[in-house]
Amino acid sequence: MTGIIGFQSLKTLYCNDNKLTFLPELPSNLIYLNISYNSIKKLNNLPESLNQLDCNSNNMLEIEELPSSISSLNCNYNSLTALPKLPQSLTYLSCSNNNLTKLPELPSEINAINCSQNPELECLPFLPQKLRNISIYNTKINCLPNSVSVIYIDANSSPLPFCGISDTNLQKAIAESCPSCFDNCMRINAIEAQKVKSLTISGKNITKIVDLHFFPNLESIDISNNPITCLSPLPNSVSSIKIDEEKIKCVSSENLNLKVFNSKGEMIPKPSACSAFIPDNNFANAIRRNCSNCIDDCNYLLPPATSLTYLSVTYSNITDLTGIEGFASLQYLYLNRNLLKTLPTLPSTLRTLEVRTNALQSIPPLPENITELYISNNSLTQLPKLPNSLQKLDIIGNKISTIQALPISLIELRCTYNQLTCLPSLPFSLTYLQFDNHKIGCLKNLKSGISLWSQSNQQLSTYPECSNPIILSDVTANTPNPVTPSTTVSLTVKRNYTGTVAIKWQRKKLNDSDYSDLKIDTIATASNADFIYTIPNVTVADNGSEYRLVVTSACSGTFTAKAFTLAVNDKSLPPPTITASPRDTVCLSQTIRLTSNCPPTSATLWSTGENAPFIDIHSSTQTSRTFTAKCSTDTIQSPESSVKTIFWKPFNVILINIGQSKSATKQGQNIALFSWINQFVYSDKGPPLTFSSQTNPSIYYLDNPNKTQPRFWTAYVDICDVSSEGSVSFDMLATPEIGIPVSFNTHENNAPYFMYANRDGFTELYAQNHPNFGFYAENENKQNRYDDGLPAGLYKLSIRYWTQKGMGLTPSLRFPQGSSTSYQEHWFRIQSKVGNSSARRSVDSLPDAPLFSITPNPAATTAILSVKQAKQQEIQYEWVDVTGRVHYKSQFVAETDNHTEQLNITRLPMGLYFLRITTPTQQINLKVTKLD
Incomplete structure (x- = not known):
């Protein structure tokens, strides 16, 4: 491109995809420049007339300076780590797919920014009020520095919260008096904010006083001489406030001792209390869309809100419904498709409530006169008491496992896709029921005329009614006692129950203290079929075992069939004898070998669960332990041996x-x-x-x-x-x-x-x-x-x-x-008898002597010597082995009273050393082990 300078009248220049590595001097009247898809590493000497620049896909490392007239910049797909100062004329910036870590100050006229795909970009500068679109996808940005009235944001998650103070001028004013209250991303430093007792932000051109809850210990605040239109509720800690009394007509504070002063410092009567406040901006904006005269610019409810009977704020990203109590006459409330996890106390006049597809984990007590409640697709695990006035209830798609009682006036109930295995008694008024029929095996108080529907929207013509109690027979066997080894035994229990039940066959062996589960199953049937369990090939080990059946119905309770005790008659193998080597009593951590005298043709079954002729055991903590063994072949098993007790004696x-x-x-x-x-x-x-x-x-x-x-x-x-x-x-x-x-x-x-x-x-x-x-x-x-x-x-x-x-x-x-x-x-x-903080005295804690410690110990390559209470003292040290030989010595001066010195011990041979330390007042030796 050498010589392009000669085209002085050139206005537009396309040089994309030309393998360029640098730019020569360009015509001074150039307005549009496209140099995308080249190999230019650095951009400089751009003409001042340039209005639009496209330099994407160059692997560029630096843009030195931008012309003051530029309005559009596209530098996507480069290797930029920083951008130059942006001119005030810039209205469009696209810098995605770079390595940016921060952005420069944004021009006041900019209306669109794309800085997505910058993985190390952590925060944004102040956003101008004319900004309408910003894309920050795949960055570390997780909050907004300030509020912009109308803006579309493309981010990893939505909506993004504010980093701290949403009002720009208020944020700047607070930062002047408390710089440490904010980090580089203008996030609130909670520890520093808690230290703030007073804020003087008079004359800072602030229009909104918001987000004061970040300062929980604030006692006094001066907001006079500002064009304030909004004053959010004051923290309860605020006891003094200076205002422009002609502008501030109400103050929201629960502090009864609040003192109010005018701009001259004269105490004045406390303004009247404000109406209900809406802290969630998304909720406030949704109210404005439905009832513009119900809320002011400061998010305080206006008188028309008290007479409103219908409010729909669906699809509004609402997380906090605080202030809903201000709608004193509300009868119909629709909150579907929001982000609510909890609900506040609701207006007592409410008749219909829809909160479908939110994130509700709990709901408060319901108004006594509510008739319709729709709370499907949430995360509820339980319901509050349901008022008797309720006629329609939809709880589909929650995690509810039980319903205590249904209202006597209920007409419709939808409860599929929950964890319910039983429903309470159905009210006589019920005409429609949709439920999980694959989980709920029977229905209580089922009457004709109810329209029954499954979770898959299939109508059910009939369904079993619950029986109570469940009557079970004793457990019986198909063969009389005693039985011989290798016999297969079938156990049977008869029952009178229809519906779904959970069953557990359990066994308690002869020497067991309690039953353990053998088989767990869920059975759904409308007939009185028997419960059967088969024991294949019984062995001598089964002798004396008790077998029982436990049946549980979520609707009827738990019932247990009387147990059957199995007798197995075989004594062809005698119980073994256990021998301990070297003896029954040894030292802690010493190993003992236990051996049985089972015949060579049999196996030894130990009480530890092992199957071997001998077992090796040891203990570093126990003082004694007992063991037994049995001899076993493929068909028979001996009785259990006598108990062998092993003792471990500690040092x-x-x-x-x-x-x-x-x-x-x-x-x-x-x-x-x-x-x-x-x-x-x-x-x-x-x-x-x-x-x-x-x-x-x-x-x-x-x-x-x-x-x-x-x-x-x-x-x-x-x-x-x-x-x-x-x-x-x-x-x-x-x-x-x-x-x-x-x-x-x-x-x-x-x-x-x-x-x-x-x-x-x-x-x-x-x-x-x-x-x-x-x-x-x-x-x-x-x-x-x-x-x-x-x-x-x-x-x-x-x-x-x-x-x-x-x-x-x-x-x-x-x-x-x-x-x-x-x-x-x-x-x-x-x-001391009075506690471990009394009568303290230690040879290592003399009040005026330096204190020394070394870590790690043992050490391999480097040791850290910590020195306390020795500021400006010269410290001499030398490494001495156990023979008294000095391997290395040096000195340093402690810079503070908490000094650390890194000591290189790589050249020291492996072994035990004394670190001999000498100060002007004492000498001390620290024992250090050097590892290879």
């Missing part, structure tokens, strides 16, 4: 109060565990430690003897029958009432297994603050923080048995080897 855990700092010693020879019995720590409330859980921990009162501060406690574990070739790890996580969580993790290689080691059996026991066998971390006084003892709070104590000895010199430095074969955990809380 026996004892908490001991050493009673003094670092360690304590008992004098004498061959000191035994029970020499410390007076220092055993027993729970004061809740379960014993063995049966504790996170939701039900053991409780230790810090006010009681043996539990007062400082608490130097250790834990002793009796490992039951587990081999002493392994080792035991203790992982205790303390969550103090004040301060950050802290871990006490140790590993003991030799029995007796104590959390912080021991000397000469039970002669000397060590505490958590022992510098060698416990933990050491300096506080600001250069003393061990663990000298303060265990703080009040919640504790989780996890105990594991490992198949190998741990690696490391002392309990607090060891880390496990081998695999863990047993695990149990205990939960306990140390607290």
Whole structure:
């Protein structure tokens, strides 16, 4: 196209589908330009005279600037992420199928916009009042920024609600005084809106004061010096309002203490109360279409509404019918094809109500004099009490399962496509009934002369009338007791009932506590046919089983036939004996094998449901469990074995109060565990430690003897029958009432297994603050923080048995080897008698000392160090392994009192490390496990 500039008189130029990659300089008088279906990436240097531009389907990335005279722009099917500033002359914009995330400010003259198929477009700018058509299909837009009087919207769902304040000028005025009350899409920020106590929006050219319900805590508002024509109901919280008294003639408020001021700030008498308000704009517009003099521009009802007797507002997308009570004389109300989920209290004068094809889930009590009710195709599950005046009722296509009673004056009833299986007694006045005859097997009080119709609109000439009660015979068998194995037995019950019934054949085995269902069926018949159930090839397992029939009719109730007890005579297989290996009592999580002595030609049927010569069982929670077994062949089955009870013994855990700092010693020879019995720590409330859980921990009162501060406690574990070739790890996580969580993790290689080691059996026991066998971390006084003892709070104590000895010199430095074969955990809380918030004290919550924690732990590549209360302090840290070798060290300055530092540990070998942290006031070690 080079040289096109020479055609200066050119007005119209078509260059579509020419493989163009750029545009040269164009004639200055060009008015219309079509460059669609090319490969132009960027659009610039357009002539100022251009009025219409079609650049769709170019895969374009950018439009640099638009001429000020352009009125029509088509840029569909490109890769645009943004549009340039739109000139005020633009009246038509089509930018569908792009990657737009937002739109620029819209010109005041624009009347049509198509921005569909922009999946990341989330919101719209303010809509000009001349806009008449907008398409936003397949975008993220789910609300409108403001109200436009007449507009057609093509969207994913319809109708679209307003994002927040529907009036443009009111929205802008509120945004000036509370910018945080709106997000980028002008949606209300509910949290910020709740903080607004006062609004001063005087002199902002506002014509409508609406949507004030978004500000539930608003106390005062100044709306003076505005051309206001509408003032919606005030929130009850508003106690003061300034108005132009010559414009505002009524105020809708339930606050009896409301004070009203004129524009000069002088208190004036409260204007009269407004009439009924219609908050749903769709309802208000529908009223205008039917009775233009019944409602004003502010959605308040006018006097003619009180005398209106007929109102039809069908097909209007109404969601809220509030204000209908203002139609005090209404007799006929038609609401079909709307979006109503509920109805308010209806006018007492109402005679006919149609609410077909809505979304009703409930309806209020009906007016006493209503005669016709049509509520088909909704989501109702129940009906209110039906007034005796009702003559016609249509509830087709709901989810109603029962009707309590029908009015005595009812003439017509349509109730198909519901969940009804029975109707109440039919009134003598009824002449027409359409019902689900495939669900409702009989009719109560059926009389001649009723026109009966099925759900498929087929007229029924006759129908069964309900019988009550249902009379059932006892269950009988076709063969006498006892029977031999492999016999087929037929059970029979005779009945007198016609209609549809639900039946359940049930069985209760010899050792069962209750019946279980064998066969569930629905039978619809007009004859008195017998109920029959067949038991094919009975076995010894059926001996002593009771069989019964339960019959239920929605119209007559539930009836049960007397049970039949089946006897099967066969004793050729004796009951088996169950053997447990290694023994009947083992440790928690240890596996036991149960074996039966059933003959090789038979199978073993276990009470667990398994069918095998042996079963392996284990438990990590139960203390005991019972088992039985039977021997079975294809034709016979033995009686049940004797009950075998298996017991699981948990680790026996004892908490001991050493009673003094670092360690304590008992004098004498061959000191035994029970020499410390007076220092055993027993729970004061809740379960014993063995049966504790996170939701039900053991409780230790810090006010009681043996539990007062400082608490130097250790834990002793009796490992039951587990081999002493392994080792035991203790992982205790303390969550103090004040301060950050802290871990006490140790590993003991030799029995007796104590959390912080021991000397000469039970002669000397060590505490958590022992510098060698416990933990050491300096506080600001250069003393061990663990000298303060265990703080009040919640504790989780996890105990594991490992198949190998741990690696490391002392309990607090060891880390496990081998695999863990047993695990149990205990939960306990140390607290005051008056509650877990009393008497708080923790070594990790000193008021002026920095607080440290690290996550995750264990970690593989990165660990996050959290530092609190250390703003502007220099923090030094170094990674030290269990041998004392320093692998890496560095420092940083905490920027805030809630600082986090990301630590790269990729190069550290796998193992246990201490993160040694030094501040100007203290030194602390955090134990961290590095995973591969």
